[in-house]
Amino acid sequence: MNNQYSTLSEAIEALKKEGYTTNFRVNDNGLLEANSEKTFGASEVKLAEFHRFEGMTDPGDSTILYALETSSGLKGTLADSYGADASELISEFMKKVERKNQIN
Numbered sequence: 295m296n297n298q299y300s301t302l303s304e305a306i307e308a309l310k311k312e313g314y315t316t317n318f319r320v321n322d323n324g325l326l327e328a329n330s331e332k333t334f335g336a337s338e339v340k341l342a343e344f345h346r347f348e349g350m351t352d353p354g355d356s357t358i359l360y361a362l363e364t365s366s367g368l369k370g371t372l373a374d375s376y377g378a379d380a381s382e383l384i385s386e387f388m389k390k391v392e393r394k395n396q397i398n
Contacts, residue, residue, distance in 0.1 A: 316370025336390030338365040
């Protein structure tokens, strides 16, 4: 289910309770990084769900939160701006990630 939370912090807390406890980032090499020792290519990651949020005072302040699962079983979240302020690295990575339960 997507876009079911009112705030970003509410989504993060709820997802943590579901086991999405790792804070992911996309490194300069275009790999998902759990820490400096663990990295994953897009083919090793599935998108479980995502949620979009707009700032209360500025609709241009938009964030997207991805709930991701890796082939090793690691679950976590990745946050990014969306729209004009989106990270090119994250956008390119997420274009390659398969959606969980997607039928090919």
